[in-house]
Amino acid sequence: MSMSIDVAHRIMEACKQRARELRSPVSIAIVDAGGHLVLFERMMSPYGWATGNISIAKATTAVMFNQSTDAVAQWGSAIPGFASSLAAMTDGKFIMAAGGWPVRLGGATIGGIGVSGGNAAGRDDDIARAGLVAIDAMAPAVPIHPSFPPSQPLSRPAMQPTPVYPSMPQPASVQEGGAQQDFPVSTQHLAPERDNSYSQEYPSLDQPNENLSGGQS
Numbered sequence: 001m002s003m004s005i006d007v008a009h010r011i012m013e014a015c016k017q018r019a020r021e022l023r024s025p026v027s028i029a030i031v032d033a034g035g036h037l038v039l040f041e042r043m044m045s046p047y048g049w050a051t052g053n054i055s056i057a058k059a060t061t062a063v064m065f066n067q068s069t070d071a072v073a074q075w076g077s078a079i080p081g082f083a084s085s086l087a088a089m090t091d092g093k094f095i096m097a098a099g100g101w102p103v104r105l106g107g108a109t110i111g112g113i114g115v116s117g118g119n120a121a122g123r124d125d126d127i128a129r130a131g132l133v134a135i136d137a138m139a140p141a142v143p144i145h146p147s148f149p150p151s152q153p154l155s156r157p158a159m160q161p162t163p164v165y166p167s168m169p170q171p172a173s174v175q176e177g178g179a180q181q182d183f184p185v186s187t188q189h190l191a192p193e194r195d196n197s198y199s200q201e202y203p204s205l206d207q208p209n210e211n212l213s214g215g216q217s
Contacts, residue, residue: 003032003103003111007135008039011103011113014134018127019043026117026127027051030103031059033110035093044117051117053092058100058114058124060093066109069100070125099124103135 008030015028025043029052032038042052061069073096076082086094100114113131118124 002034003030003038005038007103007105007110007138010134010138011131012039012041015113015115015127015131016041016043018130022118022120022123022126024117024119024123024127026115026124027055028127028131029055029059029114030131031056031063031112031114033063035060035063035112038111048117054095054097054116055099055114057093057095058097058116058128059112060090060114061095061112062100062102062114063109063112064090064094066102068098068102068125069096069114070098072096073098097124098122099128101125101128101132103132105135105138 011030012028015026019026019028025048027042027044027048028040029037030039037056040052040056042048044051058069061072065072076096083094083096097116099116099118100112102109103111103113113128115124115128118127
């Protein structure tokens with residue numbers, strides 16, 4: 001699954017609407033799961049030419065690490081030479097600045113969005129997240145348990161059934177309160193009686209046998 005032009009247009013319109021509400025014309029870039037540009041618009045045209053490349057770099061960075069660019073900046077700033085090395089290897093399509101987010105649909109990352117040019121702190125991130133809200137509305141509802149029909153939603157998460165263990169056999173007699181109580185004992189699990197057919201077939205060697213040769217009459 002990757003970014004389609006229809007999905008990109010929906011994200012773009014949601015971001016532009018939020019930018020108008022904040023009176024903050026920005027550059028908006030939307031890339032697919034491979035980091036290729038799908039849709040781009042610079043609302044402040046012909047000004048703000050640098051924000052175009054920055055927005056593309058934010059969208060690419062979000063896809064590259066499957067994280068927001070703000071999160072990448074927090075842990076990447078502790079690695080010396082990390083930003084300069086990645087920027088050189090990606091031809092300037094890597095940046096550590098807030099305003100880039102991966103776009104997920106149905107649990108899969110289908111692309112990324114990058115916004116640059118906000119006229120106040122946090123504006124780029126705010127406008128980018130407006131596009132994420134628009135894509136969340138398109139995500140199909142996932143049932144909690146596939147065996148339940150949609151008309152019967154669960155009030156709480158499905159739990160595993162309680163295991164049932166076999167009961168232990170009761171003893172033949174139980175001393176309770178000083179008095180002996182007898183209980184019927186099932187003979188189903190008792191060991192069968194030993195077969196003594198061999199002892200009957202052959203005489204015991206402890207007693208003399210009159211029929212043995214050499215015996216006394």
